[in-house]
Amino acid sequence: MRTSVRLMTYALGLIVVFAGAAGAGRAFGPDAKPAPAPAHPAMDEHSGHEASAVPAEGLQITRAGYTLSPLTTRLTAGSAQTFAFRIVGPDGRAVTQFTEEHGTELHLIVVRRDMAGYQHLHPVRAADGTWSVPLTIAEPGAYRAFADFTPRARAEELVLGADLDAPGDYQPRLLPQPAWATTVDGYTVTRAGEPQAGTDSWMTVSVSRNGQPVTLEPYLGSFGHLVALHQGDLAYLHLHPQEGATAGPDVTVDASVPATGAYRLFLEFKHDGRVHLAEFTATTGAGHTHN
Template structure:
């Protein structure tokens, strides 16, 4: 074998072992393409723009911003409702098979919760539609005045996880959007006063306690509503992102008091203003107290910062730093 032939054979061997290091793979690639069953035998030439790893996926959006998610789609029969008139509002949730969904899990006492709010967050309704055998939901809906509203369907399909799908509704006519109410820790409704305790912290779960009183006296005999002593909906001002908020305990568990305080755990995705709507039941009537709350600075990271890449560790054993005797606590 002459010298050029020997060099060619040697280059081919290196390509199989190293996958084209230092350009040898390019030379071999011109001779034969690698078999499909061996995807790692040849590497592509470096690109100025790195590829996104296959496992990387965009972060999930808060609920209610989309009318379709995970194969399920909220489909109203109409999106125009006359203002001030009770209207038979009908809709379906279409499943991944393209058919109206009929199987739902029961959550908070209902298979589906329909939340309808005006886009300026001045009006709020928590409704519970009735489902027909064919999967069509219907409810009497009154949009009090002209404007744009957002409807949220909060549900979980059988065998699936909870979803919140949203769609806009329109009540025709002239209207002027109202400004978001100022941040406040006190709300009054029908002679009841509700005090908001706790802070919204972006990117972290935080406890919110809402304390109910009437005529200056604490209410200690709240009645269960949707499997709890209160139901809280949180919406981000601007895009109306819908946030799931969960109460502590449940009626009859032996530890959860029937007031005056109702504690929830909320996690907001970003800084900014949020509108909170608390439904509570007392003396047989469900009432809604509304607050505007602000989420401020995100919590500081508690992890020890990594050593800069260009700082080499000290080789002397005596230079090993003393370990700290305490660790930061996680907030739940």
């Protein structure tokens, strides 16, 4: 998971900008666009140069000598099964040493290539390095599995992706239109701010129920988990609130993305002891250019 160090520089400004988000954001309907979060130049505050581009993750099955090796490659729609895989290291052996991030050693995302049927799973690792998790997919199709982890031998995390097939009559779904609000399990979730490529960007999501803001509960060490997938290539980003975030109805994340286009946003939040999943579509721009 990326740590949004840049957010700390603008934390005080963001508090002022989003002080009214809990009330105003919830008044927006799906077709009403709230005021966007402020865009900040993609400049390194120390060097004065443009910030480096956000890397596209999850597009490779092998990277930096590590390989996602599925032991289960064929899925059966509508039936519970065990999905098993290994992370093979540069020495050709299954990796057994990982650095825990946000309460777990590895995040597994499974989603169909049309970005339907999203699941965020936490498999169990055996002593020999084999990971396994119960998995049920509802419909046939071409699926993508993402393993998000940090080997103990590395300082930075890796995200590897592999394709999985579920034979059957596959009817791809159109990507839902961009929206500023959605409902799930009786909650209304609104967002302010757009993801941007080529510049710093922030997004705030606000959660309410029955017209009243709720206080989000910690889930895997954060008040919300946001995964963004790019339409077409399924480039992957796992975004988290800035460090030091306090409990409340709002979650602000670094929303800098690797490329322009449409993204599907998957927000997991916890309230009343249950985890809920809210989904949005967002269309990004190229951000700001500098002369």
